[in-house]
Amino acid sequence: MDDIKLAMLGSKDAAKRLTEAGVLVPCPMCHGKARIRNERYYQPNIRRNVICTRCFTNSGWYKTEYEAILSWNTRAPILSESELKKLEEPI
Ligand SMILES: [Zn+2]
Structure with missing residues (x-):
């Protein structure tokens, strides 16, 4: 299982590895692409966020x-793992 799937299942370690690589997991609501x-x-300082x-x-x-x-x-x-499996099943 790759880090994106692990992060979607709640793995903080996988999420941290992805973050360090600058990778965004898909949107939690619609699985759309994030940017x-x-x-x-x-604002006096630039703020940043990630949006679907x-x-x-x-x-x-956030500041950074x-x-x-x-x-x-x-x-x-x-x-959940079973929900993730359903997504991967052919329609
Ligand atoms: Zn979305």
Whole structure:
């Protein structure tokens, strides 16, 4: 099982490895692709968050990209193992 799947099942170790590699796990709500967003409107410092490009679920704002990615990648377990298997079954 790869680190993305492990992270989706709640493995903090896998989430940390992905974060260190700069990899974002899919959206916990819709499994859409996530991206990093920077924003500094009306703020003295740039803030960063990770947002789903499909449903706009986001990680909340953080000072560093690393913190934003770690927060996104270490959310509460997204799927149980059996739910994950269902996703991989052909329709
Ligand atoms: Zn989403």
